[in-house]
Amino acid sequence: MTAAPCIESFLEMLAAERAAAPATLLAYTRDLDDCETSLRGQGETLMEATTSGLREWVAGMSASGAARRTIARRISCIRQFFLFLLGEGLRSDNPASSLDAPPPDRTLPKFLTEAEVVMLLDAAEPPAEADPALRRRLLMGRAALELLYATGLRISELLALKRDMFREGLRMLMVRGKGGRERLVPLSDSAREAVAALVHEDTDRPSPWVFPGRTPLRPLTRQGFDKVLAFIGERAGIAADRLSPHVLRHSFATHMLAHGADLRTLQTLLGHADIATTQIYTHVQAERLRDIVSAHHPLGRGDVADE
Incomplete structure (x- = not known):
């Protein structure tokens, strides 16, 4: 065969x-x-x-x-x-069973500081004198940034969001991720308000998508979103090579851990099938532990010799 x-x-x-x-x-x-x-x-x-x-x-x-x-x-x-x-009975053995895969590269994820995220959100706020095209572009960017940073969504999950998913008072958003796995993620007030502002702006642009593309019946493409993100990054003074949807997802995870979230919770929010994938973020916990020891352990304090 x-x-x-x-x-x-x-x-x-x-x-x-x-x-x-x-x-x-x-x-x-x-x-x-x-x-x-x-x-x-x-x-x-x-x-x-x-x-x-x-x-x-x-x-x-x-x-x-x-x-x-x-x-x-x-x-x-x-x-x-x-x-x-x-x-299927087409082979009586599996010749690939003993193949050894190389260990993955353990490069730490790139992420923004909390101050840089605030700068991005501020840069996406439409000024009063903005023309309609600029206003809409910034509202789209603001809604996307709020959602990506508040929920840790993948870019594919973000662009697949439909308007009818966002009902009034929505607190939890159902997301379909990799492998068709569904998960619930909390939705912040600011993210919900940013989406509502964009949908209101698009009243005359009938589309089922929160982020419609040039053809409203289709969602915005990844390339189209990258242009919006780069535009806002330029306004915020953040270099393009430091900014991507995945960097925002990493920033969400990094900041969550820095503020006390546990790995299991983070695994659920990110939609990771294996917690080993989530463990790459433990570098944040290591930094926090070093800071705690430095601040509170007698041998970690700079004034030990004076006591």
């Missing part, structure tokens, strides 16, 4: 049973194609791949300088593919 129909069935399963996003399906398609190309160069096919052939593929990715995260994702994809073939 050729690989093409099996790949198609595998992707259909991911979409139907795991609610995989289109971007994930596209990435997996490329991963499978990359693996198949490597195997062909070794005289193997994807359907009849051996463990040694797959290890050569992994070694080739490392030699080419592929990022650890990319290699880990591709190995995960291949493991799932052969598990699927095994479950």
